[in-house]
Amino acid sequence: MAPTPVAPPEAAPLDETLIASLVEDATLAPSLHNAQPWFFHYDPGDRRFRIRADRARELPLADPDRRALHISCAAAVLNLRVAAVHAGWDPVVGLLPDPADPDLLAEITLLPRRPESYEELAELYPALHRRHTSRAPFGAERIEESLLDVLSRAALLEGAHLAFPDTFHRRTVLDLSSEALVREQEDAGHRAEIARWAGDPPEAAGRDDGIPRYAFGPRSRGGGAPVRDFGPEPGAGESATAPGAPLLPDPDFVRESAVFEESPQLALLGTVRDHPADWLRAGQAMERVLLEATLDGLATSVASQALEWSDLRWAIRDPASAMGHVHMVIRLGYGPAGPATRRRPVGDVLSIGGEG
DSSP states (O other): OOOOOOOOTTOOOOSHHHHHHHHHHHTTSOOGGGOOOEEEEEETTTTEEEEEEOGGGOOTTTOTTSHHHHHHHHHHHHHHHHHHHHTTEEEEEEESOOTTOTTEEEEEEEEEOOTTSSHHHHHTHHHHTTOOBOOSOOOSOOOOHHHHHHHHHHHHHTTOEEEOOOHHHHHHHHHHHHHHHHHHHHOHHHHHHHHHHBSOOGGGTTOOSSBOGGGSOOEESSOOOOOOOOSOOTTSOTTOOSTTOOOOSOTTOOOOEEOOOSSOEEEEEEESSOSHHHHHHHHHHHHHHHHHHHHTTOEEEEEOGGGGSHHHHHHHSOTTSSOOEEEEEEEEESSOOOOOOOOOOHHHHEEESSOO
16 A cells, blocks of 8 residues: 655645646647647556546647657646646656557656755746747847757756757758648648637637637738748638638638748757657657746747658758757747637546546
8 A cells, every 4th residue: 555645845735636736737738739639647646647648639640650749748747847846846757657558658756855856947837827839920139149058958958959050951941841831731631630720610619729710820921930820821711611721700800911030040859869758858848948938038939840741851950960850840039929728627638546
């Protein structure tokens, strides 16, 4: 029989209220199309969370290898770690703990916190509720090298690398992203998959996932920022009913257009190898970078479109870099923060006790 958990000094008691709060913070993580492909189970006997993939929320066309699913769930793992430290507990993480159960992505055991541990993680907590994807144009002000070094260190602490492409390679990344978006628009299957998660169709009133129309951001009328447009194609109308186009219930809803930055500031996040455990490290590193950037006053968005096509993904990597595999393109800059987007209720993604 497992010993009764004893709270460390000044730690919040591990009751159901705190467990629900920790999971609520975890689910603030970004995910591809805001699909939120995660489940959490908490075993009070050993103070252990188990984080599982939700197969019903896979994206077979955009994410056939489930790389993005692993990255999304790992971002939630990082958030849970930050929230746990903030509550006075030390989270000990094990990745892919059961080779026979590939949907069990991670376990997090909460241990009594030592005063000197995880202080840097605790400092990230205010950014959990402030970090939102911004699909708006960023300003021209360049980010100082000292801040880029801070972001690089954040990635390294989670076992990943962050590289900042030079002018030549940035052009390559932008061209590949544009090519991916053209392919996406020309492929009915991809358009339909996106439409499942984008907009506010009447039958989805009150939905708690996906990209709501208020988070689409302005339509681009120039610039080179790799921002995916979740709205209908130009000319189709905001209430378009063309195959694959999101249905919007308000015909009076009109999006503004804007010129995006010509020379976006990008970072490539990657690892040496390309296995599920590497994807989980990359997801935690991505979220740590995004939270650190948020604390430092930066707006952020992620761009995975070129990484979703196997023949484009290999070319994203800078051949002059030691980075073996790129898992995410991150856009950084000074600009408006994005709006908060909907999240699944904690009761839908958390179970406590029993079999996990």
